[in-house]
Amino acid sequence: MSQSEHVYSDDEIRARLAGPLEHWYLEDGWLRRKYKTESWKGTLMVVATIGHLAEAAWHHPDLTVSYAFVIVKLKTHTAKGITDKDFALARKIEEVVQWQPGREGGPLEGTPSDDQRFRYIKYDAPKDASQS
Structure with missing residues (x-):
């Protein structure tokens, strides 16, 4: 870090968590997100993706x-708070882990969700979506 980075206030962080980061939350000075998985296989796939x-x-x-979930915590240690780096990585993690190609209408069909042998992650619905 060559220059000081802007550390966001709690109110600024909460405002920035709307939209694509709606499933992320602020707790104890960290940006956090819990990804629920279907099994250990799914957990390892999520961990490897985040690691990359x-x-x-x-x-x-x-x-x-854990067996059926991964909790991600982000903070810029050198800045002692939440910075643009944390929001950028959270967006990229969210984009990749929650990617569902079958919903895009392209040539990639996506993992079958109707067969437990293939499911590996529990995708989140948008928070404002009506519950069924």
């Missing part, structure tokens, strides 16, 4: 890993 993205970005989250 974090290493490529050279910005490393703290992870809590």
Whole structure:
């Protein structure tokens, strides 16, 4: 870090979590997100994906890993708070982990969700979507 980075206030952070980061939240000075998985296989796939993205970005989250979930915690340690780096990595993680190609209408059909043998992550519906 060659220059000081802007550390966002709690109110600024909450405002920036709207939209694509709506499933992320602020707790104890960290940006956090819990990804629910279908099994250990899904958990390992999520962890490996986050690991790749974090290493490529050279910005490393703290992870809590369990059989059916992964909790991601982001903070810029050198700035002692939440900075643009944290929001950028959170957006990239969200984009990749929650990607559902079958919903895009392109040639990639996506993982079958109607067969438990293939499901690996529990995708989130938008928070404002009506519950069924």
